[in-house]
Amino acid sequence: MNQHAPSSDTIVEVENLGKRYGSLVAVDDVSFNICRGETFALLGPNGAGKSTTIEILEGYRDRTSGTVRVLGVDPQKGGVAWKAQLGIVLQSSAEAAQVTVREQVEQFAAYYDHPRDVEEVIAAVGLTEKAKTRIGKLSGGQRRRVDVALGVIGRPQLLFLDEPTTGFDPEARRHFWELIRSLKADGTTILLTTHYLDEAAQLADRVAVIAAGKLVEIGPVDTIGGAEARVPIVRWRDHAGLHEERTLEPAALAARLLDAAAGEPRDLEIVRPSLEDVYLGLVGAADRNPASARTTTGEPAHV
Numbered sequence: 089m090n091q092h093a094p095s096s097d098t099i100v101e102v103e104n105l106g107k108r109y110g111s112l113v114a115v116d117d118v119s120f121n122i123c124r125g126e127t128f129a130l131l132g133p134n135g136a137g138k139s140t141t142i143e144i145l146e147g148y149r150d151r152t153s154g155t156v157r158v159l160g161v162d163p164q165k166g167g168v169a170w171k172a173q174l175g176i177v178l179q180s181s182a183e184a185a186q187v188t189v190r191e192q193v194e195q196f197a198a199y200y201d202h203p204r205d206v207e208e209v210i211a212a213v214g215l216t217e218k219a220k221t222r223i224g225k226l227s228g229g230q231r232r233r234v235d236v237a238l239g240v241i242g243r244p245q246l247l248f249l250d251e252p253t254t255g256f257d258p259e260a261r262r263h264f265w266e267l268i269r270s271l272k273a274d275g276t277t278i279l280l281t282t283h284y285l286d287e288a289a290q291l292a293d294r295v296a297v298i299a300a301g302k303l304v305e306i307g308p309v310d311t312i313g314g315a316e317a318r319v320p321i322v323r324w325r326d327h328a329g330l331h332e333e334r335t336l337e338p339a340a341l342a343a344r345l346l347d348a349a350a351g352e353p354r355d356l357e358i359v360r361p362s363l364e365d366v367y368l369g370l371v372g373a374a375d376r377n378p379a380s381a382r383t384t385t386g387e388p389a390h391v
């Protein structure tokens with residue numbers, strides 16, 4: 089496993105984190121660090137424990153065990169000044185439906201000493217045309233963009249994005265990626281959860297995969313899962329049917345197929361396993377391994 093040792097540039101330190109809801113162990117002995125300026129993605133199936141972990145880091149939820157430091161502070165003891173350095177985009181937020189987009193962003197900007205420019209932030213999330221529209225009249229994807237605007241208006245050092253682009257159309261998702269890249273270029277550290285693996289591949293420096301509350305793997309986007317999981321696949325068709333071969337020399341195999349077919353081989357493709365392929369392999373392996381199954385304590389369920 090690839091893990092950075094804590095240093096002065098470590099913004100988030102999580103050591104042996106555990107969280108139980110009654111008898112359900114939602115987060116089980118999870119450890120990771122996030123460095124200043126990094127974009128870190130927490131990936132995992134529904135119910136894996138991602139939101140619980142994020143909410144503990146944000147100070148919204150108490151942990152059952154382990155040590156957590158966010159910007160050097162235990163989130164259970166973080167005060168207003170600490171919270172003002174965080175930007176938070178929750179999975180769903182209850183915004184005031186009666187106020188306009190601009191009013192809502194202005195209201196949030198007033199909470200901070202050095203907020204970003206309101207019009208610039210509204211433009212960055214693609215809502216300039218809707219700035220005077222009441223939030224209650226926006227579509228689901230547009231409301232999500234308001235959430236993102238509220239998360240970044242305070243110029244946070246650390247930005248939490250919990251499934252930020254759910255409900256976005258493909259074009260809006262690409263605009264959002266640009267926004268995240270510009271925040272990263274400004275030095276913002278970002279903790280992201282997403283079910284869109286292409287989003288994690290586009291944005292993250294490192295990813296951690298959790299399944300059933302346990303950390304399965306952690307590492308840089310382009311090496312997580314190990315070299316074996318990333319060997320290219322060559323597929324082609326001939327008179328005998330569809331063939332598939334994994335090889336480190338896909339071009340050489342394609343050249344041999346070209347020779348043998350005395351022409352263009354049918355349906356030839358060379359596929360490099362994507363982050364999604366690697367992720368599905370890791371989560372599938374965790375499912376098959378009984379040691380990784382979610383623990384229950386046997387105590388009665390109460391929350």
Ligand SMILES: Nc1ncnc2c1ncn2[C@@H]1O[C@H](COP(=O)(O)OP(=O)(O)OP(=O)(O)O)[C@@H](O)[C@H]1O
Pocket residue numbers: 109112114132133134135136137138139140141391
């Ligand atoms: N307040 C709660 N009370 C009891 N159980 C909870 C509570 N919140 C979450 N859980 C349970 O804890 C586990 C982890 O949930 P969590 O929301 O952290 O998962 P997640 O990885 O964020 O999932 P998703 O991808 O669906 O958002 C789930 O089994 C969930 O049912």
